[in-house]
Amino acid sequence: MNKSPRKSLRTNTVPKPGARRATTAVLLALSASAAALVVPGPAFARASPGATAAVPPIRWGACPEAEPPYPAPSPKAQCATVKVPLDWSKPKGPKVGIFVARYRATDPARRIGVLMSNPGGPGAPGSDDALYADDPVSGYTPAMLQRFDMIGFDPRGIGRSQNAECDESIADSAPTRPRNAVEFERMRILNGQLADSCLKRTGPLAAHMDGESVARDMDAIRAALGESRISFLGHSYGTFLGERYARLFPGRLRALALDSAMDPSRPDAERYLTDGSVTIDNTLKRLAAWCEKDAACALKGKGLLKGKDLTAVTDELFARADAGTLRDPGPNGPTRTKVDADKLSDFLTFALGKGSPEATAEQLAALYTGKGEVNWVPTGTDSASRLVLCRDYDFRIRDYAQYLAIRKRAAQAAPHVRYNAQSLDTVLGCQGWTMPPKPGPVQAKGDLPPVLVANATHDLATPLPGARRMANSFPKASLFTMDVVGHWLYRRGGTEKAMRAIDTYLTNPEGRPEN
Known part of the structure; x- marks a missing residue:
């Protein structure tokens, strides 16, 4: 997961490149503790495994302009909105728009397919991966740009995808390190009030921003692109989304690369x-x-x-x-x-x-x-x-x-x-x-491709034990590690070795000689 100071959920500008790489005085009665454990939340029903709502083809257009001081996105990027069910257990119910960006493969004759990605957070807009795909510092290598259509998207409730909004003043007043039972209960009650403020200000979407819902959105984007399968590169929390997608739609994955992996076993x-x-x-x-x-x-x-x-x-x-x-x-x-x-x-x-x-x-x-x-x-x-x-x-x-x-x-x-x-x-x-x-969703039937998991040995956000559990959760997976301190290996510089390993895998996940 990426660590960043608390900020408003409102994001109306295109973020700067590099964001994809890279970062919370009334005493309350103790009798509230029992109630805090049983406060009812929004009801939800299971969506059918492997189900994807009918989605019309994407209609690409120009991307929104960035507001200063952010630089303009690549002139080659295209943008669109894909409408998906707000609640995937009710596919014919209200819809929410998912902001999607594309950077098309520069060598159509050697194009492999679509590489969808997510930069984690959670809470980070993911459209940067396509908007700035050719950025010389934070973008992909020219070789990768030749072979893939780069697809980035802002997850539901984030960035341009109907941004969620909460009353941050409540979070600012909650104890961050409770020193006694009274402070612990005060923190819990204020956390509950913050959650309720998200529902009040955002609406039902606030209760449907979980990883399974986003994974289903990803498959809707796949369908709207007209692709039978996708390759996926997830970083940090994005690795959890990749794991959820693999559970729900194993047969629709060509390759799955997970950089700085979350623990999928629900610790x-x-x-x-x-x-x-x-x-x-x-x-x-x-x-x-x-x-x-x-x-x-x-x-x-x-x-x-x-x-x-x-x-x-x-x-x-x-x-x-x-x-x-x-x-x-x-x-x-x-x-x-x-x-x-x-x-x-x-x-x-x-x-x-x-x-x-x-x-x-x-x-x-x-x-x-x-x-x-x-x-x-x-x-x-x-x-x-x-x-x-x-x-x-x-x-x-x-x-x-x-x-x-x-x-x-x-x-x-x-x-x-x-x-x-x-x-x-x-x-x-x-x-x-x-x-x-x-x-968590049940595992759908279908064969998965070999999976690549990459992790630093000293990663404070996604510790190595979780990455090992991520690799062990797949029938065929390799774990690539680097003995470094840090988070997010897929970048130029000190961990470029990992970037090369991931690019090699994504280009040829089965490890077969190319024609």
């Missing part, structure tokens, strides 16, 4: 948090090994290790935070602002996840000495993510006591960082959500 809150937390703890150990050998490590250069490794330094920082003696550093020494253990865990998650050892070591040295600067990252998760993830996964926690027990066990598994802040943000954002988790 509960504890496993989701623990997998992410262990990943961050292991990344800290990796940083410690680098710091021991490299003079560029600020802790080593300033003589602060004194025979200790970097994990011992963070253990000491946590001890000071627990004692209330850790302070935010300043240019001339410690300030009067306390840094508690939660704030320290939040910092470690996002500093380690960026993969810049020099910058992380410099900031740890600042925390340790009290002199310097730390880049604090706001916690919380945006409403778009909740509208999707709280329906696709079941992260519900019974009460504050269970929450504390989960936090304790996660900290035991990851003692030097305690938890993964992004994973915890997601889990807490779903507590009290009034639109309940939706059951």
Whole structure:
């Protein structure tokens, strides 16, 4: 999943290229806890496996102009809207428009077919993949542009696809790290009010932004394109959409490449948090090994290790935070602002996840000495993510006591960082959500092509254990890994090796010699 600061769901401009690559004071009675678990959500019925509503052929036209400062999309891109059922269990009911963009193959004689993609988020507009397909930095390689029609789309409720809207002021007032049972219940009730505001401002669409519905939209786009099969490239949460599509429409996939894979096995809150937390703890150990050998490590250069490794330094920082003696550093020494253990865990998650050892070591040295600067990252998760993830996964926690027990066990598994802040943000954002988790679809009959899953070994957003489960969920799948820190391998630069591997697979998924 991509991490980004909380923002309004309103997106009326074409985003800039690169977005596709690349990033939450009244006490309430405790008696509300029982009610919070049984708040009724919108009813839903199962759509038939493999069912796709009749869709007319796409009528392509010019793409909307981008508003400054965003650059204009490629002049070769074409745009259209595909109408799909708002509720797929009622195919003849109200419709919603899905914004679709296309960049046609530049060598029609060697065209393989359609490559549909999704950049994840959830909540990121996906039409960029086609609108900026030929961008020299964030686009596809010329060889890929020759062979495929690139198809990008804004998922329902996102961007130009009838954007969902919620009352973000409610999210801003909810506790992000509840410290007691009263705060935990206050957070749940406010989360429920936020969900209700999404339904009030957006309408029924807010209850139908789950991965299964989007996967069915993808097949409607396929049908409107007149294609019998598609290839699909999903990044981050987009890998979950690819997995859902494979469950529903296995025979309509030519190739399926999943970059930085979500866990498809519907983990509960504890496993989701623990997998992410262990990943961050292991990344800290990796940083410690680098710091021991490299003079560029600020802790080593300033003589602060004194025979200790970097994990011992963070253990000491946590001890000071627990004692209330850790302070935010300043240019001339410690300030009067306390840094508690939660704030320290939040910092470690996002500093380690960026993969810049020099910058992380410099900031740890600042925390340790009290002199310097730390880049604090706001916690919380945006409403778009909740509208999707709280329906696709079941992260519900019974009460504050269970929450504390989960936090304790996660900290035991990851003692030097305690938890993964992004994973915890997601889990807490779903507590009290009034639109309940939706059951996963049954597996439709049909043969799947070989699948390629790619993942970094140190990925804070989509940890490697989840990628392994993703690969194991398919009868024929390969797992490509790179021993790097970061999220999203399909890009030029340090992980271009993964990009080449994915392109090779997409061009020839069966690995047969080309004519």
